[in-house]
Amino acid sequence: MSTSKPRTAPAKKAAAAKATKSPKATGVRRGLVEQEIYDHATRLFAERGFAGTSFQDIADAVGLTRPALYHYVSSKDELLARLVAEITQDSAAGIQAIADRADIDVTRKVHEIVAMSVRRQAESAARFQLLIRSEADLPEDIAATHTAGRRAVLKAMAGVVEEGVKSGAFRPVEPRVAALGLLGMNNWVAWWYQPDDRNDLDRICEQLADMAVASLVQPDDRAVSRADPRDVLRLVRRDLEHLEELLDN
Amino acid sequence: MSTSKPRTAPAKKAAAAKATKSPKATGVRRGLVEQEIYDHATRLFAERGFAGTSFQDIADAVGLTRPALYHYVSSKDELLARLVAEITQDSAAGIQAIADRADIDVTRKVHEIVAMSVRRQAESAARFQLLIRSEADLPEDIAATHTAGRRAVLKAMAGVVEEGVKSGAFRPVEPRVAALGLLGMNNWVAWWYQPDDRNDLDRICEQLADMAVASLVQPDDRAVSRADPRDVLRLVRRDLEHLEELLDN
CATH class of the missing domain: 1.10.357.10 (Tetracycline Repressor, domain 2)
Structure with a gap:
C-alpha cells in the first residue's frame, strides 16, 4: 500500500535530512532518518514477513532511492x-x-x-x-x-x-x-x-x-x-x- | 525433501488401500489413509507454511497421484x-x-x-x-x-x-x-x-x-x-x- 504513495511526510523529512550538509546537524538528522527507516522496515516486516519484504520495498516506503537508502543502512x-x-x-x-x-x-x-x-x-x-x-x-x-x-x-x-x-x-x-x-x-x-x-x-x-x-x-x-x-x-x-x-x- | 523419494511405506499402504475393493474393509482403510494424508499435510504445513505447501506436495508426500488424492480430500x-x-x-x-x-x-x-x-x-x-x-x-x-x-x-x-x-x-x-x-x-x-x-x-x-x-x-x-x-x-x-x-x- 505504501508503494502507491511513496513520498509521505517522513519521506520528505528523510530527503531533506539527506540534502542538508551542515556538519553539526548531520548526526541528529541522520539518527532521525535511521529511526524513520527502522520504523518503516519493522512495519513492512510485520505486514509481509521478513522474507516477503525487499530492500526496494523499504526504500519505496521511506521515499528514498535504493542508492540513497544504502547511505543509511547496508542491508535489510x-x-x-x-x-x-x-x-x-x-x-x-x-x-x-x-x-x-x-x-x-x-x-x-x-x-x-x-x-x-x-x-x-x-x-x-x-x-x-x-x-x-x-x-x-x-x-x-x-x-x-x-x-x-x-x-x-x-x-x-x-x-x-x-x-x-x-x-x-x-x-x-x-x-x-x-x-x-x-x-x-x-x-x-x-x-x-x-x-x-x-x-x-x-x-x-x-x-x-x-x-x-x-x-x-x-x-x-x-x-x-x-x-x-x-x-x-x-x-x-x-x-x-x-x-x-x-x-x- | 519428501518429494525426492515419494513412495514411502505409508504411500504403499495408501495405494494398497485404494486398490482394495472389499466393502467391509473400505471404511477402516479409508480412515487410515485419510489419517496418513492428514499427518503428512500437517507436517508439510509446519515445515513450509500453509501458503508454501501445494496440493501436489501433499500428493507427492503420501505417494499418490493428484487425482488419487482427490479421492480422499477435496483441497488442502x-x-x-x-x-x-x-x-x-x-x-x-x-x-x-x-x-x-x-x-x-x-x-x-x-x-x-x-x-x-x-x-x-x-x-x-x-x-x-x-x-x-x-x-x-x-x-x-x-x-x-x-x-x-x-x-x-x-x-x-x-x-x-x-x-x-x-x-x-x-x-x-x-x-x-x-x-x-x-x-x-x-x-x-x-x-x-x-x-x-x-x-x-x-x-x-x-x-x-x-x-x-x-x-x-x-x-x-x-x-x-x-x-x-x-x-x-x-x-x-x-x-x-x-x-x-x-x-x-
Whole structure:
C-alpha cells in the first residue's frame, strides 16, 4: 500500500535530512532518518514477513532511492539484526538488571520483572509476533543472536525463581519450568493486547505481576511480602476496586 | 525433501488401500489413509507454511497421484480446516467440559483445565505453532473458525475464573486478563517443550497447574466471603492498621 504513495511526510523529512550538509546537524538528522527507516522496515516486516519484504520495498516506503537508502543502512539484515537485538537482548538485559538489584527482595523482583515484560510485550506486540513468526526465515547469524537472547532471558528468569526457592520465599518449584510458565504469561500478551477501552495497560501489568508472584510464593509467607508498605497499599487498592464493583452491581 | 523419494511405506499402504475393493474393509482403510494424508499435510504445513505447501506436495508426500488424492480430500483447505478444528475448537470444548463439571470445585477445575491444556500443547506443539505462524495466511472462512475457537477458549476460561472470584475462592482479579495470562502460560508450552530428559511431561503439567491455581486463590487469611461489602471493608481496615504499624516503625 505504501508503494502507491511513496513520498509521505517522513519521506520528505528523510530527503531533506539527506540534502542538508551542515556538519553539526548531520548526526541528529541522520539518527532521525535511521529511526524513520527502522520504523518503516519493522512495519513492512510485520505486514509481509521478513522474507516477503525487499530492500526496494523499504526504500519505496521511506521515499528514498535504493542508492540513497544504502547511505543509511547496508542491508535489510542490518535492520532485522537491530530488531532482534531490541526484542530479545534488551529483554534479557532488563530482566538481569532487576535480578541483580540488592535493594528489593525476590518477591518484589518477580513483580517488577513481570510488570516490565508485560509492558514491553504490549508496546511492541507487532514486532514480537513478527519475530516469532519469522523464526524459521531468519538468516543464520541473526537466528543465533535470537536464540542466545531467548536463552539469556530464560536464564535470568530461572535464576530469580531459583533464588526464591533457595531462600524459602517460593514453593519448591522447578525453576526452569516455572520461568517458562511466567515467560509464556508475558509473551502471550503480544497476541491479545490491543490498546483499547477494555485494556488499561497499568492494571494489566499489575494484575499479571500479582498473579506471577502468587503463583510462586509460599502460602504462609504472605507476612513477608507485607513488610513493604507498597505491597499493603496494593492489597488495599485491590480491595477498594472490588468494593466499588460490589456496590455498582 | 519428501518429494525426492515419494513412495514411502505409508504411500504403499495408501495405494494398497485404494486398490482394495472389499466393502467391509473400505471404511477402516479409508480412515487410515485419510489419517496418513492428514499427518503428512500437517507436517508439510509446519515445515513450509500453509501458503508454501501445494496440493501436489501433499500428493507427492503420501505417494499418490493428484487425482488419487482427490479421492480422499477435496483441497488442502479441507485439511487445514480439520487442523484448525482440532487445535482451537477441541480445546474450547475440552475446557468447557471441565468448567461444567458439578463434582469438583472451581480450584480443581482450574487445575484440571491447565493440566489438560499444557499436555495438549506439548503433544501438538508443531501444529499449534504452525497455526499461530499462519494466522495471516488462513483462508477467510477458516480464519473465522479459528477466531471463533480462540474466543470460545477464552470465554470458557474467563468463565471459570469469574466463578471463582464470585464464590470468594479466588482473589478479585479481572477474569478476562487472568484467563489470558493462564492461556499464555499454557500456549507457550508449544514453543519450548521438547520430549527429552529435562522434560517430564507429567511433572510439567502438574507444576504449571499448581502455579495457575496459586496465582488465583485467596491466601488462607483472606478466604472469607467477599460477596459482602462489609467483609471487604474489614479487610481494608485491617490492612490500613498494618500499614500504620509499618510506617510507625
